[in-house]
Amino acid sequence: MSGPLSLEPGGAEQDTLAIRLAGPRRLRPRRTDDSTLALRLPRLGPDEEEISRLAAELADRIGPAVHPYEVAALLEAEGLSADVIRHRYGHPNLFSLASALYERVPRTFPEPAPASDPWRPDHVRCLLRGVLFALPGLAYLLAGPLWRPGTHVSALVVAGIVSWAWGQALGHRAHLRMTTGRREAGRTLLTGAPVGAVLA
Structure with a gap:
């Protein structure tokens, strides 16, 4: 049996596992090779449902952000570790998740409270x-x-x-x-x- 192909992320065969069955060698190549078994693996990617839930929870604090780095600092303050980001949300690192949240949540800039007039006489x-x-x-x-x-x-x-x-x-x-x-x-x-x- 021949060796398996690389399944590391980013490879050309990321979602396909090819297994070649052992058999007698033939001198003439055939058009169809019946000794190859292809298994389709589930595609790994971001969990959109979990990301949407996180975006809804932090929308009031992500909206005023002007850069994804601010969202990354917010996620660090929330205590999200690298393992949680990879396994729960499907992103490779903190900055990838922060960029996704920054793009998902619309920008909101709340108006500051009106200041009192210092020149108004009493x-x-x-x-x-x-x-x-x-x-x-x-x-x-x-x-x-x-x-x-x-x-x-x-x-x-x-x-x-x-x-x-x-x-x-x-x-x-x-x-x-x-x-x-x-x-x-x-x-x-x-x-x-x-x-x-x-x-x-």
Whole structure:
């Protein structure tokens, strides 16, 4: 009996196994050789059903990919080994399966969430901030009847300038303390506000 032909993938006789039966040699060749038995082997290839199932499971993550290498990285993250890729999906390696999935799943590019407008003013906060900065002046208006306009005008002007300057400096200091935490900034305001009131 003669030896079998090579059945390695990629060969010319990949799906055919030829077996030649032993028999007496004939000097004259015959048109039909009845001593040869041909067996048709099942063709090996990708399992389309398993690949379709995998593509459906990972469609939301394969769709935004812009290159098959991204799909390959996703498959590695999913824990697909080389043996699983060969035996279950019928592909020789990871990149072959990634290319098949990349071609099978349509490209989808989700729109990013709309970003908030950083220049949109907060009218309520601006109003509250203005009222806060106007409180020193309101105190002077309430205490006006107790002062003598002729002799204490200069003192009122100096106190107003000092109080507003102190408020601006205290606000700047509180913003700097925000880098270490809101509690530290609040402690700065609680400490500096009474001192500013005493100076005013």
